[in-house]
Amino acid sequence: MGYRLTRQKIVPQSVFAKIEGRHLEIKIGPQFNEQTAKTLQQQVAEARRRMGPALSGIVIDLRDNGGGLLDQAVRSADLFLRKGRVGSAxxxxxxxxxxxxxxxxxxxxxxxxxxLVNGGTASAAEVMAAALQDNRRAVVVGTGTYGKGTVQLISDLPNDGELMLTWSRLHAPSGYGLHRLGVPPTVCTSGGIETVARAVEGVRVRASEIETRMARWHAQVFSDPEMSERLRNTCPAEKVIRAVDLDIARALLDDVTAYRQAAGLTKSQIARSED
Known part of the structure; x- marks a missing residue:
């Protein structure tokens, strides 16, 4: 008895969705692959079909997403944007x-x-988070992100080796460079948060402080290592997954006033689109 084997590329699942109450909660990871954007679109469409008007919000969990395919991250962010800049290289x-x-x-x-982001959120995942935040399309919750904002090209060498070159650097829609800086969470949970209520209330109480931090972040168009380090220390990157982050996300989606205020704290001037 013989067997016929067929070589086929296996694309692992990268989008995991579930409905919790009135929210659609989607985990994207461990990275973006060829099917991520298509699957994400299908999951959102299916949830809207099933839930109808009862669906009141979406949580995108990018914690520990190391990046992957940049074009898929751009397409994934684009799914939720009617206009504006997604990013640039x-x-x-x-x-x-x-x-x-x-x-x-x-x-x-x-x-x-x-x-949701953490210290393991890197590269293409940071592009998606920054795109949704800068366009005031989402509130970012968690710790500082990894800060990997470079695009590499790989060339084959005659001796069967490879040469990797840094080709460009990634920038958020507002213009700041992601490399060695990362994405600033609107609601920072570095070091832990005592209660969900305190985190949500902090959006109201510390609005001016958060706006100032965001403005300084958006001003980092050109890399300044010293300033980048100071900014990162305001919300240190931590490669941890805390249950409270998801609880805060749910609370914000249930509190329309708090959500709108948090989303509005990103007062970025989006870079002018180039034709």
Whole structure:
């Protein structure tokens, strides 16, 4: 008896969705692959079909997502943006300069969103988080992110080796560089949070402080290692997954006033789109 084997590329699942109460909670990871954006769109559409008007918000969990395919992260963010800049890549060579702009549709119908991040959120995952935050499309909750904002090109060498070159650096829609800086959570949980209520109330009480931190972050268009370090220390990156982060996300989605205030704290001037 013989067997016929067929070689086939296996694309692992990267989108895990469930409905909790009135919320759709989606985990994306361990990284973005060829099917991520398509699967994400399908999961959101299915939840809206099943829940109808009862669906009141979406949580996107990017904790410990190490990156993966940049184009899939851009497409995933674009799913929730009707307009605006998704991000950009900039390098020394003219061909390295790219702008990623929203295509004009929101598959969620504008539902409130919270994005969870931590110190393991890196590269392409940071692009998605920054895109949704800068466009005031989502509130970011968690610790500082990893700060890996470079694009590499790999070239084959005659001796069967490979040469990896840093081709460009990734920038958020507002213009700040992601490399060695990362994405600033609106609600920082570094070091732990005593209660969910305290975290939500902190959005109201410390609004001015949060706005100032965001403004300083958005000003980092060019890399300043000393300033980047100081900013990162205001909400240190921690590679931990805390249950309270998800609880805070749910609480924000249930509190319309607190959610709107938190989303509005990102007063960024989105970089002008380039045709």
């Amino acid at each position: 900039r390098g020394r060579h003219p061909d390295s300069v790219q702008s990623f702009n929203a295509s004009g549709d929101d598959v969620s119908g504008g539902l409130p969103m919270v994005v």
